[in-house]
Amino acid sequence: MSHPDHSRPWTAPTAKARLDARVQLPGSKSLTNRALLLAALADGPSTLHRPLRSRDASIMAGGLRALGAVIREVPGDGLFGPDLEITPAPVVGGGAIDCGLAGTAMRFLPIVAALGDGPVAFDGDPHARKRPMQQTIAALRDLGVRVDADEPRLPFTVHGAGEVRGGELTVDASASSQFVSALLLAAPRFTEGLTLHHRGERLPSIPHIEMTLEALRQRGVVASTIGEASWRIEPGPIAPLDEQIEPDLSNAAPFLAAVVAVGGRVVLDGWPAETTQVGSMLPALLDAFGATSTVADGSLTVEATGGAIPGASLDMHACGELSPTIVALGAIASAPVEVTGIGHTRGHETDRIRALIDNITALGGRATELPDGIRIEPAPLTGGDWGAYDDHRIATAGAVVGLRVPGVEVDDIGATAKTIPEFPELWAAMLAGERG
C-alpha cells in the first residue's frame, strides 16, 4: 500500500452514505512488541507472521537489534508486509536506543538492557521525555542495577552488569500497567525469577498485564497471578514460538465506531475467537451506543441505524487506549457521555484528556474535565482544526468526528504511523464501501 504525503492537514471525509464495508487491519502493536521481545530472549529462533509494521514496531525491533538480537524480514503472505524472523543472542550493552514515543519500548527495553553487559543510553521524542518513567528507574535500582538519570524520566543510561538476581519487588504502576509488564517479560531471565507486587492508588489496563502473562505462558514460562495485584514469574528458558499476530483490535475502534456515527454495517475480518486484547471490549462498548455486534466465522459485524447517538456513562480504566474513540462518539452524541477511569491517559502520547477537550471545544462542543475523565454535553459542532498532538488515537478520533461534521481538519494524520500507517487509505476504502 502506498503512503501519500500526510504532512499537510487532512480533511476528515464526511460520510455520504451508510457504510457497507469489509475491513482487514494490520497486526496488534501490543502483541507484536511482546512477541519481538520474548523472541529476542528465547533459546531459539522464532518467526512472526503478519507482525505489525509501524513506527512503534520498528522502534522495538531496532532496540532489540541494538541489544544483540538478529531480526530480519522474510516473505510472508504479504497482507501488510513481510514476516519477521528473530534469532536471539546474548544481550549486549554499549549502544543507544531511541524509543520515539513508544511506551512499550521505553518501559520494556530498559529491563532487557539490564540483562546485558554494559551501558545502554535511552532517549525518545520530546514528548517521550514527559511520559512517566520513574517506576522503571526505581525498579531497576531496587533490583541492584545502576541507572544514571538527572531526572526521573528519559533520557537515562542503564548499566547492565551481566546478571539480574530478581527475587521480590514492589512497584507503583498507577501511571501505567507497562511498568508491571516490563518486569514480568524479562523476569524469566532473572536468576531467581520475580515476585512482583503493585502497591498504588489504581492499576490501569489490567488486560495488558494478562496479555503479558499469556505471552509468557505460550512460551513455556511459569507465570501466575498470586494475589490481587501480585504476580510470580519462575526463572527458566523462554521457548521460541512461530506465531501469527492477531489484527490490532484497538485500532479497530475508529472503524467500528464509524458504524455508530454513520449507520450501516462494517465487517471486521480476523476477529479472534479468544484474545487478551482490550479491543475485545468494543462490541459491548458500541452496543452501549445502540449498535448491534455479532461474531461469526472469524469476523465481527457491527450494525447501527446512524440515527441519534444515545448517552452513556462508561468506566474505561481497563481499556483507556479505547477512550479517545469513545470520547469522539460522545462529541457527536445527542445526550451526555461520561468517560471515567482514564486519569492515567494524561501520561500517554499526549495528555489525552486535555487534547480531546481542547479539540472538541475548538469545534464548538461542550467537554469538561473530570478528576479521572471527560464529560461531554450535546452541542452543535462546526468544522475546524483538530490537533493530533503526535497521537495516533487523537488523530483517528478526529476522523470519527469528521464523519458527521464537515470540515474537520486533522493537522497531522501522519501521527497514525505510530501503530497504523495505512490508516488514511483504509479509512477511505471503508467509506467507499470496498469489500476487502
Ligand SMILES: O=C(O)C1=C[C@@H](OP(=O)(O)O)[C@@H](O)[C@H](O)C1
Ligand atoms: O502493554 C501494552 O502494550 C500497553 C498497555 C497500556 O498502557 P497503559 O497501562 O499505560 O495504559 C495501553 O494503553 C498501551 O497502549 C499498550
Ligand SMILES: C=C(OP(=O)(O)O)C(=O)O
Ligand atoms: C498508550 C498508547 O501507547 P504506548 O504504547 O505508547 O503507551 C496507545 O497506543 O494508546
